[in-house]
Amino acid sequence: xxxxxxxxxxxxxxxxxxxxxxxxxxxxxxxxxxxxxxxxxxxxxxxxxxxxxxxxxxxxxxxxxxxxxxxxxxxxxxxxxxxxxxxxxxxxxxxxxxxxxxxxxxxxxxxxxxxxxxxxxxxxxxxxxxxxxxxxxx
Amino acid sequence: xxxxxxxxxxxxxxxxxxxxxxxxxxxxxxxxxxxxxxxxxxxxxxxxxxxxxxxxxxxxxxxxxxxxxxxxxxxxxxxxxxxxxxxxxxxxxxxxxxxxxxxxxxxxxxxxxx
Numbered sequence: 001x002x003x004x005x006x007x008x009x010x011x012x013x014x015x016x017x018x019x020x021x022x023x024x025x026x027x028x029x030x031x032x033x034x035x036x037x038x039x040x041x042x043x044x045x046x047x048x049x050x051x052x053x054x055x056x057x058x059x060x061x062x063x064x065x066x067x068x069x070x071x072x073x074x075x076x077x078x079x080x081x082x083x084x085x086x087x088x089x090x091x092x093x094x095x096x097x098x099x100x101x102x103x104x105x106x107x108x109x110x111x112x113x114x115x116x117x118x119x120x121x122x123x124x125x126x127x128x129x130x131x132x133x134x135x136x137x138x
Numbered sequence: 139x140x141x142x143x144x145x146x147x148x149x150x151x152x153x154x155x156x157x158x159x160x161x162x163x164x165x166x167x168x169x170x171x172x173x174x175x176x177x178x179x180x181x182x183x184x185x186x187x188x189x190x191x192x193x194x195x196x197x198x199x200x201x202x203x204x205x206x207x208x209x210x211x212x213x214x215x216x217x218x219x220x221x222x223x224x225x226x227x228x229x230x231x232x233x234x235x236x237x238x239x240x241x242x243x244x245x246x247x248x249x250x251x252x
């Protein structure tokens with residue numbers, strides 16, 4: 001059963017990244033998560049929003065980012081969708097490999113996976129949708 | 139809160155006191171400009187005091203890595219001081235904790251520079 005669902009359509013700007021993070025922090029706190037989980041959820045959402053704005057839509061003013069929060073009895077589910085060319089998952093290197101440790105980028109997806117309980121990434125030629133799930137009781 | 143940065147010198151080591159957030163956009167740019175400015179003035183022993191940095195994202199981590207390699211490539215040393223728990227945990231999970239020279243005492247950190 002769905003308790004609460006909120007959607008936003010946002011421009012491809014840095015402000016959107018900050019808004020996404022702040023909204024995630026507020027929604028996570030309202031859902032009853034503790035401080036550490038709130039931080040993890042908001043950071044995961046921030047990283048997903050950065051991917052959508054920067055890598056997906058490439059700051060294109062004609063492309064939007066859709067942010068959806070859904071609070072169910074068991075989960076907080078956050079979906080972020082961009083209108084880019086679609087993330088190529090094959091091209092994302094493992095940031096923990098020794099040859100990648102000193103790279104200056106490529107850690108966003110890793111941080112998202114580390115901080116959320118479930119992560120689904122659905123790239124297509126019309127954009128990428130990433131679904132982040134945190135279980136309410138661990 | 140955006141990032142603030144100030145510097146002081148102790149025994150030939152430049153301590154950069156940072157506070158706020160190191161994130162995509164302003165915070166990362168402040169850090170990059172600060173390190174670039176120090177190197178251009180010949181200051182190659184740099185201690186980044188992160189004690190008041192309460193948030194860092196993957197872009198901020200990338201900026202720390204960039205600062206570390208830039209200083210090292212110019213024959214200098216860059217070390218980190220006073221990590222908050224959030225930053226410490228993030229460097230742990232990204233395996234960068236062992237890449238950086240991390241200190242928790244300023245006096246001994248300054249002495250550790252060659």
